[in-house]
Amino acid sequence: MNGFERRANLIKEKIMQTTLVMMRTTDPKRIRIADISKEASVSQVTIYNYFGSKEALVREVFKNFVEKAIADFEAYMDEEHTFKEKIEHIIFQEGAAYRDFPPNLIQQLLMDDAELAAYIEHMYQEKTIPITMRIIEEGKASGEISEEVSMETVLAFIQLYMNQYEVMLAMAERSGDTDDFFRGMVHMFFYGICGKT
Incomplete structure (x- = not known):
């Protein structure tokens, strides 16, 4: 795995971990990509690029x-x-x-x-x-x-x-x-x- 792939995996993991923490306290229907983006300190575009929706x-x-x-x-x-x-x-x-x-x-x-x-x-x-x-x-x-x-x-x-x-x-x-x-x-x-x- 090269440096780019490692960084990409770390970002993806950060997004997923942030979402998991939010799901423990908030109805998933109420969570917005903007909320995840803010909590994970990544752009909304990045989230859509990795997950699509x-x-x-x-x-x-x-x-x-x-x-x-x-x-x-x-x-x-x-x-x-x-x-x-x-x-x-x-x-x-x-x-x-x-x-x-x-x-x-x-x-x-x-x-x-x-x-x-x-x-x-x-x-x-x-x-x-x-x-x-x-x-x-x-x-x-x-x-x-x-x-x-x-x-x-x-x-x-x-x-x-x-x-x-x-x-x-x-x-x-x-x-x-x-x-x-x-x-x-x-x-x-x-x-x-x-x-x-």
């Missing part, structure tokens, strides 16, 4: 965020952790992701952009589900998941947690100790409300 920029920012999250997730799952530690990581990381992109913002982005919705579904089916299935298989092999519980049941249980994550996050914040709240949720995930048998 605000919609394409927002799409690329979100896709980049998802790809990084999946890569980090995969890297953690490839390390030597117990099944319980991996599930705990999933639950805590989901909270971190929702702080960056609340579920209502994600839903809005996907409703407004069919291409982005198709991309997210593809990543879910091709990356997230296979990794999760591998973790469950490892949990079964190590005896951390009962043989009486099917793969489908564990996937459904994880999905139930994820579908209610927005509600759980609000409850955790009201509890005053978010980490302790989620530690309790991890405990219930594994042992229910009666404790470990």
Whole structure:
């Protein structure tokens, strides 16, 4: 990569990072190229040259965020952790992701952009589900998941947690100790409300 390409990549990254920060606090529909230009200290022409439109920029920012999250997730799952530690990581990381992109913002982005919705579904089916299935298989092999519980049941249980994550996050914040709240949720995930048998 020559000097020009390096500078171009740095400028593009700065624009994307600025947009990501703005998306965390402002509805993407209200963000204007002029706002991004001012915050990133680059011209509007530069933004259009790199991305073509605000919609394409927002799409690329979100896709980049998802790809990084999946890569980090995969890297953690490839390390030597117990099944319980991996599930705990999933639950805590989901909270971190929702702080960056609340579920209502994600839903809005996907409703407004069919291409982005198709991309997210593809990543879910091709990356997230296979990794999760591998973790469950490892949990079964190590005896951390009962043989009486099917793969489908564990996937459904994880999905139930994820579908209610927005509600759980609000409850955790009201509890005053978010980490302790989620530690309790991890405990219930594994042992229910009666404790470990």
